[in-house]
Amino acid sequence: MATDNSSSSTTSKTSASKMTAAAATTPKKAAAKKPASKMPAAKKPAAKKTAAKKSKSAKKTLVIVESPAKAKTIEKYLGTRFTVLASMGHLIDLPKSRLGVDVEHDFAPEYLTIRGKAKLLKDLQKEAKKAELVLLASDNDREGEAIAYHIRNALSQKIENLQTRRIVFNEITPQAIREAVQHPGVLDEDKVNAQKARRVLDRVVGYSLSPLLWKKVKNGLSAGRVQSVALRIICEREKEVESFIPEEYWTLAADFKKGRYTFSGELVSWQGSKAVMKNGAEVNHIIEAIQDKPCLVSDVRESEKSNKPKAPFTTSTLQQTAANRLGFTSKKTMQLAQQLYEGINIGTTRIGLITYMRTDSVRISDLALQEVRKWIGENHPAELPTQATHYATDKKAEDAHEAIRPTMIPYTPDSIAQYLNKDQLRLYSIIWERFVASQMIPSRIRVNSVDVAAGEALFRISSSRIVEKGFQKVIKQLASKEDKEVSVPELQVGEELKLQAYRPEQHFTQGPARFTDASIIKMLEEKGIGRPSTYAPIISVLLERYYVTRENKQLVPTTLGRIINDILVSSFPDVVDTGFTAGMETMLDEVEESKRDWVHIIKDFYDPFKQKVDSLMDTLESVRGSLDEPTDKVCEKCGKPMVKKLGRFGFFLACSGFPECRNTKSVPLARCPRPDCDGEIVARRKSKGKGREFYGCSRYPDCDFVTYYKPINTYCPKCGWFLVERFDKKQGSHKACINPDCDYLHTSDAHDQDAPVQGAEHVRKD
DNA sequence: CAGTGAGCGAGCTTCCGCTTGACTT
Numbered sequence: 001m002a003t004d005n006s007s008s009s010t011t012s013k014t015s016a017s018k019m020t021a022a023a024a025t026t027p028k029k030a031a032a033k034k035p036a037s038k039m040p041a042a043k044k045p046a047a048k049k050t051a052a053k054k055s056k057s058a059k060k061t062l063v064i065v066e067s068p069a070k071a072k073t074i075e076k077y078l079g080t081r082f083t084v085l086a087s088m089g090h091l092i093d094l095p096k097s098r099l100g101v102d103v104e105h106d107f108a109p110e111y112l113t114i115r116g117k118a119k120l121l122k123d124l125q126k127e128a129k130k131a132e133l134v135l136l137a138s139d140n141d142r143e144g145e146a147i148a149y150h151i152r153n154a155l156s157q158k159i160e161n162l163q164t165r166r167i168v169f170n171e172i173t174p175q176a177i178r179e180a181v182q183h184p185g186v187l188d189e190d191k192v193n194a195q196k197a198r199r200v201l202d203r204v205v206g207y208s209l210s211p212l213l214w215k216k217v218k219n220g221l222s223a224g225r226v227q228s229v230a231l232r233i234i235c236e237r238e239k240e241v242e243s244f245i246p247e248e249y250w251t252l253a254a255d256f257k258k259g260r261y262t263f264s265g266e267l268v269s270w271q272g273s274k275a276v277m278k279n280g281a282e283v284n285h286i287i288e289a290i291q292d293k294p295c296l297v298s299d300v301r302e303s304e305k306s307n308k309p310k311a312p313f314t315t316s317t318l319q320q321t322a323a324n325r326l327g328f329t330s331k332k333t334m335q336l337a338q339q340l341y342e343g344i345n346i347g348t349t350r351i352g353l354i355t356y357m358r359t360d361s362v363r364i365s366d367l368a369l370q371e372v373r374k375w376i377g378e379n380h381p382a383e384l385p386t387q388a389t390h391y392a393t394d395k396k397a398e399d400a401h402e403a404i405r406p407t408m409i410p411y412t413p414d415s416i417a418q419y420l421n422k423d424q425l426r427l428y429s430i431i432w433e434r435f436v437a438s439q440m441i442p443s444r445i446r447v448n449s450v451d452v453a454a455g456e457a458l459f460r461i462s463s464s465r466i467v468e469k470g471f472q473k474v475i476k477q478l479a480s481k482e483d484k485e486v487s488v489p490e491l492q493v494g495e496e497l498k499l500q501a502y503r504p505e506q507h508f509t510q511g512p513a514r515f516t517d518a519s520i521i522k523m524l525e526e527k528g529i530g531r532p533s534t535y536a537p538i539i540s541v542l543l544e545r546y547y548v549t550r551e552n553k554q555l556v557p558t559t560l561g562r563i564i565n566d567i568l569v570s571s572f573p574d575v576v577d578t579g580f581t582a583g584m585e586t587m588l589d590e591v592e593e594s595k596r597d598w599v600h601i602i603k604d605f606y607d608p609f610k611q612k613v614d615s616l617m618d619t620l621e622s623v624r625g626s627l628d629e630p631t632d633k634v635c636e637k638c639g640k641p642m643v644k645k646l647g648r649f650g651f652f653l654a655c656s657g658f659p660e661c662r663n664t665k666s667v668p669l670a671r672c673p674r675p676d677c678d679g680e681i682v683a684r685r686k687s688k689g690k691g692r693e694f695y696g697c698s699r700y701p702d703c704d705f706v707t708y709y710k711p712i713n714t715y716c717p718k719c720g721w722f723l724v725e726r727f728d729k730k731q732g733s734h735k736a737c738i739n740p741d742c743d744y745l746h747t748s749d750a751h752d753q754d755a756p757v758q759g760a761e762h763v764r765k766d
Numbered sequence: 767c768a769g770t771g772a773g774c775g776a777g778c779t780t781c782c783g784c785t786t787g788a789c790t791t
Contacts, residue, residue, distance in 0.1 A: 091784095652771090659772065
């Protein structure tokens with residue numbers, strides 16, 4: 001058979017037989033999953049003929065993968081008898097401008113070459129014609145199977161007697177690639193059908209709900225299985241935030257002194273039960289009762305805690321950590337990761353520094369494990385565990401790629417810092433640290449807890465000391481604040497401590513936090529909604545449609561977002577639900593297992609769904625006229641109130657006397673801080689909504705005040721300039737004064753900072 | 767650094783999931 005000839009000719013006989021043996025003992029996913037006998041029998045003789053006729057011309061094998069960076073690597077591994085090309089993802093899809101699904105005839109999809117991909121497809125056809133065999137090597141998941149299927153069909157249309165086989169591998173290592181090439185299989189039609197069902201369902205849902213919104217709310221809006229659930233989650237959290245009523249509570253700290261040490265304890269119990277202080281009077285009552293009582297050490301406990309390193313990054317955890325630790329948006333993280341993946345010039349050679357960045361797996365290739373263990377053994381021998389640590393990948397994961405990890409462990413962040421820009425280096429550092437740490441031993445911490453009795457009050461002094469750094473030896477960029485040690489002297493039971501001061505502090509209970517890029521992605525991934533390639537775009541689409549805004553890294557729904565969510569939740573509660581995707585996935589699994597027919601599934605959903613959409617098209621009351629939000633601004637031209645409207649370029653203020661009065665202006669975000677300027681700071685963009693948003697004075701060019709930091713409508717108590725959103729590693733997301741000559745900084749913990757201090761006779765140290 | 771919204775009623779908007787450019791800072 002032609003395929004056998006071509007594959008065995010690529011590698012030496014010894015290595016070929018070795019790998020076959022390995023595959024037999026440890027059946028990997030890389031091996032063919034369907035028996036080769038499923039291949040159309042009619043093609044076999046033809047293949048033989050072609051091969052016989054041109055056996056001397058050394059025809060190549062064409063391998064088609066999705067990513068060009070991957071193509072380059074694989075070509076290197078496979079050698080000169082192979083040509084490796086990239087499809088750049090899907091080439092064939094439904095038309096954009098119409099439904100493209102024949103709902104009358106078994107939901108037959110209308111497949112077209114994606115706009116802009118025609119040339120690429122032509123190139124593939126050209127190379128396929130020259131090739132003896134085409135190996136479809138798109139990703140080993142549902143979408144990859146569909147890509148392979150579409151490519152095969154497109155190529156077969158133009159090329160007679162085309163020989164194609166499907167190969168899969170889950171890691172880009174020489175062994176895995178060669179093994180895959182030696183065990184080609186065939187397309188999994190059930191998997192292709194599952195993708196078809198997914199695609200048709202998403203199209204039908206999206207292209208039915210969106211027009212309903214156009215008619216009832218506003219042109220150009222959108223809804224879909226994924227984005228609408230994300231919006232719902234954000235809206236529901238916002239309701240919790242709004243309905244939350246902060247409650248006052250107090251804490252009481254006691255500062256002690258022994259020798260050169262000063263340290264403090266927290267009141268944990270009063271009169272034998274847990275200390276709860278609702279107001280200042282209750283705290284004062286306790287302080288008065290214990291004021292002249294001695295402070296005696298009543299208990300000393302010591303325990304040891306071990307901290308395991310975390311699993312290497314997936315797309316989701318990378319985006320979360322980069323957002324929390326570096327302040328990157330998901331979009332920025334992915335752009336930087338793409339750069340690291342595609343390659344950075346190190347000296348004279350371009351090197352892909354990380355593995356593929358869109359993955360849901362924490363799996364690590366054996367080769368990479370060997371390399372990282374070698375590096376740890378050489379650089380931190382005491383921290384090398386006897387065995388490699390294996391992390392479990394989520395059950396729902398498609399597992400087509402490895403975890404995100406550095407490709408070259410010896411390229412430590414420090415050693416290649418000069419070749420990377422600041423943000424690339426920061427992202428590379430967390431990827432490198434997280435991966436290397438994941439294969440090192442845990443850190444051990446000694447936790448100390450000392451109880452001090454003062455009358456009927458019990459204070460607890462907590463401290464910790466790192467006994468063994470373990471994996472933390474390689475953690476620098478990722479080091480957290482709470483890793484710092486608190487030093488407390490040796491204390492004995494019965495010992496009396498010298499009290500310096502009692503320190504009462506007022507607090508308020510904190511409501512639920514709004515979602516950030518990090519937490520919404522975490523939530524979506526947990527619910528199985530969206531895929532690694534779509535997490536960042538989901539947030540982008542909600543922002544672009546003005547369904548949510550990002551304020552101080554928090555995602556806040558707009559009025560428009562709430563209106564849309566209310567409509568969708570009341571009309572399609574089942575579709576706009578996290579359970580909908582879960583149910584879909586279950587059905588797709590059954591399609592993949594050949595247990596169910598995808599057309600029936602879609603039909604069962606579609607008929608009642610379509611009926612509901614059609615009836616709402618007639619019955620639902622339009623909110624088109626009531627989208628404008630009232631404001632307290634007054635039109636300076638006619639005195640009528642101004643309203644906030646959403647236009648093509650975002651929100652703006654317009655006179656409610658329209659069309660008699662056509663006055664419009666930008667939404668003011670803050671007062672201009674320039675002396676003698678009565679202008680307002682408004683959001684601007686370079687041209688036609690392109691480029692990064694900046695914030696300038698409305699009186700430009702009379703006043704040229706500009707900044708890239710977004711103003712919040714709060715002013716500095718020190719200098720009166722407006723405050724802005726800032727982010728740095730030390731404080732994370734926080735408020736800061738825009739005045740460069742002013743040092744006023746806010747921590748994000750606004751409640752504590754802004755709370756009025758009661759009980760003034762007790763010193764409040766800050 | 768300018769524009770945005772209504773209506774004349776044409777023709778358009780939209781989904782999720784795979785992938786990079788070709789554009790700008």
